[in-house]
Amino acid sequence: MNETHAHLARRLLTADADGWTETGAQALLAALGREGRLRAVGRFEEPYVNGEAYVELAVPVLKPADTGATAQAAAFRAVSEELTAELGEASIMGVYGDLGPFYASGPAWGTPYLRWRGRPNTLELRAGADGPELVLQPTGPLENWFWRQGHGEEHAISGFFGSRNDPANIGLGHPGGWRARSWEAVTHSLADFLSTLPAETTALGRPIGMPVYGRGAGPGAPLLFEISCDDRLVIGCFPPHDMDPRPETLGWGRMADHPATREVWDDGQDPRWRVDAGGPGQPRGHELAEMLVATARGGSAAAGRPRNRRRGGVHGPVPRDVLRPRAPHRLKILPYPVGRPESSWTGRRLGPGCPGISVAAGPATSVRPDPRPTPLEICEGLAPAGPPSRDLADRRL
Template sequence: MTMAWDAARVVEVARRLRNAETGAWSEAALRGVAQGLGWEWRDTADGPRLITDAEPNTLARWAPRLRPVGRFEKDYVHGGEEYVGLSVPVAVTEGGAAAKVAAFRDAAAALTNEFGTAPIMGAYGEPGPFYDFGPSWGTPFLRWRQRENSLELRAGEYGPELLLQPTDPVENWFWRQGHGENYALGGFFGSNNDPANAGLGSPGRWRTTDWEVFASTLGDFLRALPAETHALGIELDLGIHALVPGTGGPVVFHIACGERLEIVFDTEDLEVDIADPTALGWIPHTVQPAVLEHWIESPYHSGVFDIGAVDGRKLARMMVDTLRGLGVASPHDLSLSDHAQRVRGYYVEYYGLTLRENP
């Protein structure tokens, strides 16, 4: 069962959040924001609670939440902020990933109709801002960036949430993850040419030479990918080149993902062969044809996976074992097809893949 605000209420609260006078994100300023929204500010031993008129049996899941500056936030605030976020659930669902994605899409449509295309979109993966772990069903987000504050539609544990946050701290955290260490960032991050993105920076990708590290982050990237892409209304079209010995680095895999995920393995331009790709988990096209549209013809594919049904680690292991069987020396010998980073007007960095575009 899903309980959700209608589009008019989503837009009304979003508009009021965008126009809120948050000052320097002090407690005094946020008490005023809560009062203006008709919420009660209640001090408790665990910090302030914001009380709304939600039904008592869903209060905990519907309640707005303030994020105070604490251990993981303090290094990224420089304006005296006492809080770095105000989250407001707009849907609560007892269903699985598909139900949460549907609720996210409904809220996204209402906000896009009101505010236009979000200047920033993506999926946080792990870790999220200030080292959060996101909900298990996926971590999609749309962000309407402004200089002082940014409004975001993001994934919550029970469905989509509105998040008002000061712009500088979250971008400061993001930028400083460009240190190059393993697992620094996951997911993907896309920005467009909207004037709102003036001054926006993106950290560098991290890379690894370790196949086990690469398999782990690839599995995490694939696990919730259909939920994230469908929630955002995008389709990813990712070709992965590999420096197989004796070749010029052909496309070995093509990942297609919108509402469903499918990967094909192309052997056409390879000088070496995997003795039995089916032993690694690949399905021959002659036994079961690929379902999604791919821009390479391939004799093998992964099967097609719906939202919530992806075994990311199994798929990643299949791909890595294939690459190692072909003699690819290192994940540094992989790259993305040259159009992969352009998605519906956004330029996308795939931090969870760790790969750059093919030079």
């Protein structure tokens, strides 16, 4: 029988795993009538369960012939559109980053997921090793694991997380972020995030934009970067006029060097310094991360902070006044993905509250006028004490 993905999803949603006991989960797999695999509770799962013997049933649904990022993202997108038409908008979406539930690693091209949250079970469309998978799992252990990753240690949690304003999300918790202790940790986290971002936004079907602000000596916060990602990742730079080193020496170019950026910013429009990092599978994340960190440090120095920065690289220990700034101005990232107006999403980036870095959720029009709706907001780190513009819905994460 050639079962549609939507019909399989409906079957899984109505299935009874009998509390995910040994007999209940095995009976569920036997009744499936197709390939599937159960994940038994082991030492990594044990702290998060409450009597369950298994924590998921994963069912492969599509295996593209090409293993590259473009084909994998397209396969995920095709399945997600079919499921959304049948089940409605997912209540949760995001990217796992380095570590998925119970410390599992995901595919190298990206780790997007869509989740239809319920009780006692949750259905998830997840990027698998060979293609998208439908995963049925008990809601409690999954969310218990996720919540308890907010303990603050470096690299404890990564990726990003978005939740829709939906009754299904009543009682949903959000873990806290973590603070990096070195510029190496900042660079590593940004590199991982940027490397897979265009594949993940393509798979999820939601472009995102991320204004990035720098710390200043006054009450405001200067705009340093604008990250925009749909099917390509492009980054614009707004450096201080007296920044040292100059942007071109760090790898920034102009419109003539990166003509694809015209799709995001018109010719002659700020940001005049920009880079086109490419589509799925193309961004060189580590190079981009080093460029961003070096530029941010140069921009901070031009504004007079931090005074004891190191020249010539982005590595080395983070100065204490950057980790514990006395002034309330911190680097800030405000993503504002566009989408359908009936969607109502909020969320956060789950990477580090980098040294001197924090993020707020708020409307895109408070930073960059845009006539399009902004249903998904992703944020990271700690809410800033001094927002650079009006109406930012700041919140401590």
